[in-house]
Amino acid sequence: MQPWKRIPARYYLRLCEVMDRLGVDPATLLSRAGLRLSDVARTGASLSADQVEQVVEAAIQATGRTDLGLETAKTLKLTSHSAVSYGILSSPTAGYALRLVARFFSLILPPFRLQYRLTGERMELAINPAWAMSHHCLVFHLDLIVASVHWELREFLGGTIPPYRIEFALSEPPHIDRYHQLQEAVVRFGWDAQLGVSMSWPAAVAEQATDLADPQALKLAEQRCRELVHSARATGDVAAWVSMMLRESRGAPPSREELADSLGLSARTLDRYLAREGAAFRQLSRQAMFEKAQALLRDSPMPVTRIALELGYRDSANFTRAFRREAGCSPRAWRVRRTDR
Numbered sequence: 090m091q092p093w094k095r096i097p098a099r100y101y102l103r104l105c106e107v108m109d110r111l112g113v114d115p116a117t118l119l120s121r122a123g124l125r126l127s128d129v130a131r132t133g134a135s136l137s138a139d140q141v142e143q144v145v146e147a148a149i150q151a152t153g154r155t156d157l158g159l160e161t162a163k164t165l166k167l168t169s170h171s172a173v174s175y176g177i178l179s180s181p182t183a184g185y186a187l188r189l190v191a192r193f194f195s196l197i198l199p200p201f202r203l204q205y206r207l208t209g210e211r212m213e214l215a216i217n218p219a220w221a222m223s224h225h226c227l228v229f230h231l232d233l234i235v236a237s238v239h240w241e242l243r244e245f246l247g248g249t250i251p252p253y254r255i256e257f258a259l260s261e262p263p264h265i266d267r268y269h270q271l272q273e274a275v276v277r278f279g280w281d282a283q284l285g286v287s288m289s290w291p292a293a294v295a296e297q298a299t300d301l302a303d304p305q306a307l308k309l310a311e312q313r314c315r316e317l318v319h320s321a322r323a324t325g326d327v328a329a330w331v332s333m334m335l336r337e338s339r340g341a342p343p344s345r346e347e348l349a350d351s352l353g354l355s356a357r358t359l360d361r362y363l364a365r366e367g368a369a370f371r372q373l374s375r376q377a378m379f380e381k382a383q384a385l386l387r388d389s390p391m392p393v394t395r396i397a398l399e400l401g402y403r404d405s406a407n408f409t410r411a412f413r414r415e416a417g418c419s420p421r422a423w424r425v426r427r428t429d430r
Contacts, residue, residue, distance in 0.1 A: 094220065094326070096141050096199060097171070098134035100233065103164045104148060104157065105129065113151045121147040138200070138220060145226045155225070156264035158232030165237050167244050170197050172317060176310035179303040183245055184212055184295025187238075193314040201234060212295040214238065217285035219352070221329030227337065228262055231286055238288060239271045246297055253290040256280035259337065283347055284337045327352075327359070328368035335377035341401030342378065345370045379415040382408070386424045393420045 105115035105126065116126050122143035128134060136144070148157055168174045173193050180186035184207060190197070191205040191214065200220040206213045216234055218227060235255060243250045250273045261278040268276045280287070335342050348370075349359035363369055378400060385396045397408035412420045 094138040094199075095135035096138065097197070098129045098131075098136050099169065099171070100161065100165075100198070101136060101141065101144050102129045103169075104144065104161045106164055107157060107160045108148055108151070111152055111154075113148070118147050118151060119144065138222070142223055142226050145229045146223070149225055149229075154264070155228065155262055156232065156267045158229040159236045159264070159267050159270070162233050162236030162240060165241065167241050172310065172313045173197055176307060176314060177241075177245070178301050179306040179310060181298060181302040181304075181307075182295060183242065183297045183299075186245060186299075187212070187214060187242070187295075189311070189314075193318060196314060196317055198230065198234065201230065207292060207295055210292055212290045212292050214288040215285060216288070217283060218333065219330065221326055221333040224337065227333075228259070231257070231259070232262075235286055235288065236271065239274060245299060246294075247299075251291055251294060253288065253294075256287045256289075258284050258286070283343045284334050326366075327362040328366040328373060331359075331363065331368075331370065332373050332377055335374055336380065342374060375411075375415065378411065382412055382420065383416075383423075386420055387427055393424075396420070 105118065108115050108118055119126060119129060122136075122140045124136070124140060124144070129136070145157075149155060154160075167177055170177070173190060173196055176189045176193070177186045180189060184205075188205045191203040194201065194203040200218060200222060202217050202219045204215040204217075206215070216231065218230075222230075239250070252273050252275065255268075255271070255274045255276045257276070257278045258280045259278060265276075265278065268274070331348055334348055345359060346356045349356045352359065354362070360370065363373070381400060382396065385391060385399065386393075389396070391399065393408070394405040397405040400408065402408040402411070409419050412423070416423050418426075
């Protein structure tokens with residue numbers, strides 16, 4: 090990951106608070122990423138993407154827990170997001186507040202993109218990764234974002250929230266039972282869509298107003314957010330991001346066009362970005378599918394036909410041909426060799 094990718098440190102300071110409560114010394118935890126507590130606590134501090142990876146991984150290793158994103162979310166409030174918080178608090182309705190969060194989410198957690206949609210029946214947030222990251226780091230942040238939206242929307246609406254849906258395009262995590270704490274949410278994992286999460290409420294929620302609405306304060310907050318976004322530096326690492334999206338997808342992998350659309354690019358422009366990094370979509374797709382096939386053959390008892398369907402192939406013959414092209418042998422032969430070792 091490029092060193093110029095920076096993430097606000099305030100959320101990892103909250104993770105340190107959680108770790109302290111769990112009996113883990115935050116200073117020791119941060120030292121594994123070459124950080125001091127003062128580095129994280131400083132006003133306006135930010136961490137590199139690599140430092141965030143190291144802090145999250147160290148926290149999981151120190152506690153043996155995978156639900157730390159949910160724990161960290163419980164420490165956040167509507168006032169926890171710097172300049173964006175002023176816009177949220179002065180928004181006239183819940184829908185406007187969520188739309189504002191989506192517009193300026195790069196000021197909150199730049200490794201992710203939020204899209205706000207309001208249809209005739211539903212108000213939706215789509216949350217997708219925009220940077221490459223490890224699986225543990227991805228799950229930590231998706232848990233953090235989803236639970237934060239839940240608790241903060243509840244706060245915005247005065248302590249109540251209607252029943253709604255959360256759908257993850259990820260396999261069930263070890264801590265799935267912890268999602269029962271989001272009592273109004275019906276949570277589903279294994280959603281067959283592009284890597285990320287969808288949150289969906291009845292459309293009427295978008296019109297729910299708040300007593301804190303302040304048009305003048307909202308105007309000033311939005312102007313400040315626009316200034317901060319304008320000064321933010323663009324990041325690269327597109328090939329690593331594409332590889333992650335292909336690797337973490339369920340079922341048929343996302344197409345080149347779908348991934349390009351997630352970045353606000355045309356498929357041709359995505360190809361140019363990949364070419365600058367010495368990569369090509371077809372090559373990355375083949376590699377990701379091969380690695381996923383190897384993992385399933387090695388770690389699961391599923392028959393080859395089932396694995397083929399799990400990976401999005403129409404039948405086992407197509408899967409066998411593709412696997413043989415990469416490994417030089419059939420999936421069954423590869424599995425037998427691994428078993429014999």
